[in-house]
Amino acid sequence: MPQAKLTDRFGRTVNYVRLSVTDRCDFRCVYCMAEDMTFLPRQQVLTLEEIARVARNFVGLGTEKIRLTGGEPLVRKDILELVQEIGSYGLRDFAMTTNGSQLPVMAEKLRHAGLHRLNISLDSLDRDKFRNITRTGNLDQVLDGIDAARDAGFRGIKLNTVVMKGRNDEEIPELVEFARKKQVDITFIEEMPLGEISEHDRGLALCTSDEVRELISEHHELIEATENSGGPARYYRMPDSSIRVGFISPHSHNFCSTCNRVRVTVEGRLLLCLGNEHSVDLMRVLRGHPVTDDKLRQTIIDAMDLKPERHHFSANGDVEILRFMNMTGG
Ligand SMILES: Nc1nc2c(ncn2[C@@H]2O[C@H](COP(=O)(O)OP(=O)(O)OP(=O)(O)O)[C@@H](O)[C@H]2O)c(=O)[nH]1
Ligand SMILES: C[S@@+](CC[C@H](N)C(=O)[O-])C[C@H]1O[C@@H](n2cnc3c(N)ncnc32)[C@H](O)[C@@H]1O
Ligand code: SF4
Numbered sequence: 001m002p003q004a005k006l007t008d009r010f011g012r013t014v015n016y017v018r019l020s021v022t023d024r025c026d027f028r029c030v031y032c033m034a035e036d037m038t039f040l041p042r043q044q045v046l047t048l049e050e051i052a053r054v055a056r057n058f059v060g061l062g063t064e065k066i067r068l069t070g071g072e073p074l075v076r077k078d079i080l081e082l083v084q085e086i087g088s089y090g091l092r093d094f095a096m097t098t099n100g101s102q103l104p105v106m107a108e109k110l111r112h113a114g115l116h117r118l119n120i121s122l123d124s125l126d127r128d129k130f131r132n133i134t135r136t137g138n139l140d141q142v143l144d145g146i147d148a149a150r151d152a153g154f155r156g157i158k159l160n161t162v163v164m165k166g167r168n169d170e171e172i173p174e175l176v177e178f179a180r181k182k183q184v185d186i187t188f189i190e191e192m193p194l195g196e197i198s199e200h201d202r203g204l205a206l207c208t209s210d211e212v213r214e215l216i217s218e219h220h221e222l223i224e225a226t227e228n229s230g231g232p233a234r235y236y237r238m239p240d241s242s243i244r245v246g247f248i249s250p251h252s253h254n255f256c257s258t259c260n261r262v263r264v265t266v267e268g269r270l271l272l273c274l275g276n277e278h279s280v281d282l283m284r285v286l287r288g289h290p291v292t293d294d295k296l297r298q299t300i301i302d303a304m305d306l307k308p309e310r311h312h313f314s315a316n317g318d319v320e321i322l323r324f325m326n327m328t329g330g
């Protein structure tokens with residue numbers, strides 16, 4: 001039987017779901033969290049069974065790609081069981097975005113549990129700068145984590161770097177060299193204004209993807225690639241390396257017209273767009289009586305009508321979305 005498809009009012013097919021499995025994290029990155037954060041109490045957090053139920057029903061509605069994110073997905077205790085469960089749904093792409101700190105012990109287990117791909121955040125190769133950006137992170141642990149992911153046999157590893165003027169923009173060529181050496185893709189991301197983050201903690205000004213690309217072009221020829229991962233990045237290749245360099249440019253090259261994704265927060269809120277507040281409460285359905293898959297699916301189908309056309313982030317960092325990125329599922 002052909003699977004149902006989720007489509008929105010603008011004719012976009014939604015086949016990619018980002019599941020935030022926790023709001024907690026062992027880092028406090030300056031662009032993502034405030035220094036002092038309070039986290040959700042346990043009863044407001046979806047259980048493993050509830051997350052799996054949501055995932056299964058999305059798959060029944062045509063979802064082909066699921067990414068687990070957070071917060072830091074690897075600080076959730078039952079993460080391996082969840083990976084194993086969702087890994088059995090036959091997805092075309094099953095990935096995780098992680099800060100990498102737990103990968104030295106988790107990479108192999110994740111691979112065995114059925115995860116396909118890993119995106120690992122890495123904003124600096126300088127221990128002090130790394131610590132300043134993540135506030136609590138340990139660079140060596142993350143570098144070991146990247147090696148552990150490669151040793152575990154993950155293919156298609158991607159590094160994510162949020163570029164911040166005055167904080168890590170000077171390191172861009174070095175980060176590209178690192179990615180080339182490790183044979184992993186790297187994506188540079190324009191910082192987005194989410195959550196009440198102080199001026200002091202943001203980059204000094206927006207560093208656009210074109211600026212980053214020009215900097216890299218001083219060292220390497222970049223050739224635009226035709227393929228797309230179904231995510232927001234535009235990719236480039238280099239003649240003398242197999243890796244790809246990606247750019248996620250919510251400010252300078254809006255990609256909302258091809259948006260194919262929604263998010264579910266760990267409170268069970270189905271967020272129709274990263275940069276808007278339109279959402280539907282799935283927790284209420286999951287904890288209502290009686291709970292049926294039909295009801296859950298119909299709620300998801302109906303929610304698609306709420307998906308906005310695009311975000312309205314302002315490049316000067318003015319914050320309109322008060323929700324922090326760790327709550328959003330990055
Ligand atoms: N504005 C916007 N940013 C997004 C969206 N999806 C992902 N991003 C941002 O892109 C960055 C990297 O996201 P990842 O978690 O690595 O996911 P991805 O780029 O979709 O992953 P791939 O599947 O490898 O293409 C994060 O900073 C996200 O917040 C989106 O729908 N809208
Ligand atoms: C919120 S994190 C969650 C997963 C994991 N903890 C990690 O850091 O990879 C997902 C992605 O969002 C990115 N991110 C967080 N805050 C951001 C912001 N304000 N602008 C752009 N990207 C951001 C992070 O760099 C990371 O690559
Ligand atoms: S970006 Fe990821 S690692 Fe950094 S604070 Fe946010 S959730 Fe944690």
Ligand code: SF4
Pocket residue numbers: 232255256257259260261272273274275276308309310311
């Ligand atoms: S900002 Fe919203 S509409 Fe644009 S790509 Fe992201 S989720 Fe889609």
